[in-house]
Amino acid sequence: MTILSLVGCIIILWFLSSKKKVIEIVVNTDNVPIANPHNVVEEKEIAASPEIPSHFVFKSKLNQNSFEPFKPQFSSYAEALKYIAIEHNHRKTVIISTADAGYLDMTLNFFIGSIKRHGLTNFLMLCIQRESCDIFRNHGIPVYYYSTENAGGSASRYNSPEFRRKTHIKTRIVLDALKLNYTVVLSDVDIFYVKNPLEHWPCPDCDLQVSSDYVEANSGFYLVKANAAGKLLHEEMLKRVRPNNSNQKTLNPAMKHLKTHGKLRYHTLNNVKWPCGIVYWENEKRMWYTDKFTPEHVLIHNNWIETSEAKIYRFKEHQMWYLDKDKYYSNGEAKYMTYSNPFNFEKKTRGIEGDALADAIGIAMALKRILILPKFHCDGCKYSACKSPSRLCALNVRFHLQEFDREFKSMYREHVFLDHPFVPSNIKNSQSKELLIETDDLKHNNFSDIPYGKNRRFKPKDTAKGATSDEIIAWFDSEEFRHISVLHFRMMYNAFKGFTDSQENNKYKEKIRRGLVKGGYRQYRWEN
Structure with a gap:
């Protein structure tokens, strides 16, 4: 065997070993004018392609119809945070979400498709209704009952008085965690993590890194450090609460006010990697999952609907x-x-x-x-x-x-x-x-x-x-x-x-x- 042949064999073996498994849809038209793309007849292994988003390659272990209940029950918020938190960039960090039973399916999808899929173990769901906590716990989600609110059993319509009232609870939840010296990632559950967001923060020196809602900062996803600036921001937000505003309408003026006075360093996450709904679906003209794939995406926020x-x-x-x-x-x-x-x-x-x-x-x-x-x-x-x-x-x-x-x-x-x-x-x-x-x-x-x-x-x-x-x-x-x-x-x-x-x-x-x-x-x- 010549040296050239040996090199060729090595290249072929390397290529075969590096193949990744993805699903290829094979259409059998059977010489018939098929109007829709659903005539799927087989699955086939093909090489991974940059045209196919990685999150379309599902892991079978995530396909679950039953859930093991989350057994730990915490006597205090401090105990829950201590149990959940991990060390990230030398800071105790937690990912926190809030939802009620009306958002059960959305929450479960977020937990399975974003939290568990990326192996994130520092996630805690804060409930504002005890019945909601029981439901989430029985579905395997780490939970803590935060408040005595009794109106958390149904999904609130966007921008309704009930919706706005619930959003301000998130501000208090985050502030309490900051006072206990935990850096917080606050995340809505109508978000899909394409990648692990903890690995992609662009501004390590900032007090606040916040997603964009296209026209302003988005309170649905941000990281805030457990320092004086982070605490001051949330105290300022609570001062600005009014009956007709949401926490997003308190966040934006509060962060601008503190930045003007040199008390806050913040970075707005760009909509190329961290897109909101109007950017991902509308501006980028997506109606179907096959329309376009942008490998830079870290997460996608399913809002503006x-x-x-x-x-x-x-x-x-x-x-x-x-x-x-x-x-x-x-x-x-x-x-x-x-x-x-x-x-x-x-x-x-x-x-x-x-x-x-x-x-x-x-x-x-x-x-x-x-x-x-x-x-x-x-x-x-x-x-x-x-x-x-x-x-x-x-x-x-x-x-x-x-x-x-x-x-x-x-x-x-x-x-x-x-x-x-x-x-x-x-x-x-x-x-x-x-x-x-x-x-x-x-x-x-x-x-x-x-x-x-x-x-x-x-x-x-x-x-x-x-x-x-x-x-x-x-x-x-x-x-x-x-x-x-x-x-x-x-x-x-x-x-x-x-x-x-x-x-x-x-x-x-x-x-x-x-x-x-x-x-x-x-x-x-x-x-x-």
């Missing part, structure tokens, strides 16, 4: 959801269906796609299947996120997620559901070819030439109004389709006439009326 339901949904569509509660992802026995919105009807698009979603929900209910959402056309959306490369949008561009979840929470999954690594391979490997319900809409809109064989076309008796529940069940709950995990439909335009049983049909119509409430991307109440 209202309601916990909408935040959770956005996390899911961006593969930042690690909570597999009640086998949300890992149920190998569940049955699903999905469909596409392949055509743009311009000004009529919103109404037509809304009707198609209602029909899809009805068909899913009739078949007792879970609906995997399609992509929607973005017509009428003014936000930059809607200008993502695909020009196709998620559900929150069309409907209010709070109302949608109230009616359909357990009945649907996000569009990228089948891409999630927790979904079992037997689900991904069991998918139908595209199915077509033939109605008059196909003729009226020149869809009738779509090349589908007879075994994949289904024509209802009433082609003007669509198929009844009895027809749907006869076709798709048959021996041919019953055991297929995922049914793919080409479209749902005027596909479902309703349930044959009048009482069942009335219940379905009422759920549609209550659940499909027009909304906009940020979920503001006036966006409809």
Whole structure:
């Protein structure tokens, strides 16, 4: 063997040993015009690529459906901090969050996907309601009951009086920890840690390092040292509390006032590495997790959108959801269906796609299947996120997620559901070819030439109004389709006439009326 050959072998062996395992989605089109990307049929090992975010490579040990309770119970805040704190940069450091039971799922996802994933052992959840503490403790989260507040059982709407009142409790919590000589990282739970933030602080000499909310400093994530400046800042914040302001509105003037008088050194974390919601999703035009990857990100704050339901949904569509509660992802026995919105009807698009979603929900209910959402056309959306490369949008561009979840929470999954690594391979490997319900809409809109064989076309008796529940069940709950995990439909335009049983049909119509409430991307109440 020549020296050149030997060197070549060494290079090849080094390359093979350095491969990292990630998931590649392989699409089987089967010579069929597939409108959606869900025809996943296998998983394959490929070399790691800078195009694939590292947080999309999930660790199986984080896929948990049960939690060991957190057993230690502390008699004082000092005892809790002493138990939790670690030495970091020669300072006793703790990561603190506050939440109530209304934010349970968000908190669990934060704990699993950000705290545990990065091996952070110095995390403490401060509860403002004893019942919330019990719930968090039973789910394995280190907790301490801080106050006697009795209004912490439900999620407060952003900027409501209740929301603002709760934020000021965080200021007192941090100040008390500083007085006990602990450096504090205060973190909201609607944040996703792409990297371990403790390893990426840019200003070691600063008293305060605070994230940006685009227009001002963001009280949802900051590090403050246990020194005179840090304590003075939080005392100044408490002096500025008013009935109509939040802790963020006290933080900004307090830090500027102290800096002006030479009493505080602070650094605002840039939105390139530590982006808030308007930067990450809107300014950088992200609607789907595949749109863009920036390797510099340390964390992503899921703000600039209202309601916990909408935040959770956005996390899911961006593969930042690690909570597999009640086998949300890992149920190998569940049955699903999905469909596409392949055509743009311009000004009529919103109404037509809304009707198609209602029909899809009805068909899913009739078949007792879970609906995997399609992509929607973005017509009428003014936000930059809607200008993502695909020009196709998620559900929150069309409907209010709070109302949608109230009616359909357990009945649907996000569009990228089948891409999630927790979904079992037997689900991904069991998918139908595209199915077509033939109605008059196909003729009226020149869809009738779509090349589908007879075994994949289904024509209802009433082609003007669509198929009844009895027809749907006869076709798709048959021996041919019953055991297929995922049914793919080409479209749902005027596909479902309703349930044959009048009482069942009335219940379905009422759920549609209550659940499909027009909304906009940020979920503001006036966006409809």
